Amino acid sequence: MELSEALRSRRSVHEYTDESLDEETIHDIFADATFAPSSFNLQPWEFLVLTDDEDRERLRGVANDQEHVTDAPAGVVVLGNKDPSAHADRVFQDWLDKDYIPNEDVKEALIETAEGMAEMDEEDRRVWTTRSTALVAMSVMLAAWDRGVATCPMGGFDAEGVLSEFDVPDQYEPVMLLTMGYPVEESDDLQNERKLRRETDEVLHFGSFDGIEDPIGAPADD
Structure with a gap:
């Protein structure tokens, strides 16, 4: 489908059919999604895809018991590596090989810059990896929807619980969870009128930031 159609028709879906997602489809979704941009092209993302019933039950246990975690045929933990230097050698060697940079010294x-970034404090590294990893998460959702596969992003989960439950090293930040599967076409998620989107003129600022107004008229600092 056209990008504009994908952006406007994508919904966060909670109701899924019993049809499973085959590994080839999942692989193709992520193959497209990983063309997302990232800081210095360092691609800090990793994805833990859970398709076994038992694994999704475990994920539900650290995701506020949300039912669609187990209703969907796949759950995805989107992880961001908090070490900016993790893939720096490969990335910058590629830059050199392809003449993006002039020589070995550069x-x-x-x-060295990436290694310096790796010395940032914990919070700065969390922010760094979240910025890039959130970009790829959105790309996953669009690449999935392009194939008729629905998703639902979730921010309500126990991050430390995710790391512990699935033995993920603590150098990774659980940025987001996604459910993924073929949607029930008659579900309210797809059939109900689209939820409110703020008007473009309300959110778009040219030249200067001219303040924030609540759409229902309340002062911004209430």
Whole structure:
């Protein structure tokens, strides 16, 4: 489908059919999604895809017991590596090989920059990886919907619980959870009128930021 159609028709879906997602489809979704941009092209993302019933029950246990975690045929933990230098050697060698940078000295300087970023405090590294990993998460949702596969992003989960339950090293930040599967076409998620979207003129600012107005008229700092 056209990008504009995908953006406007995508919904967060909670009701899924019993049809399973085959590994090839899942692989193709992520193959497209990983063309998302990232800081210095360092691609800090990793994805834990859970299709076994038992694994999705475990995920539900650290996701506020949300039913659609187990109703969907697949659950995805979107992880961000908090070490900016993790893939720096490969990334910047590729830049050198493809003449994006002129010489080895520049490559080594870029690696040193990434290593310096890896020395940032915990909160700054969390913000760094979340910015890039959120981009790829949106790309996953659009790549899935392009194939008729619905998703629902979830921010309500126990991050430490996710790491512990699935033995994920603590250098990773659980940025988002996604449910994924073929939607029930008659579900309210797809059939109900589209939820409110703020008008473009309300959110778009040219040249200067001219303040925030609540759409129902309340002062912004209430």
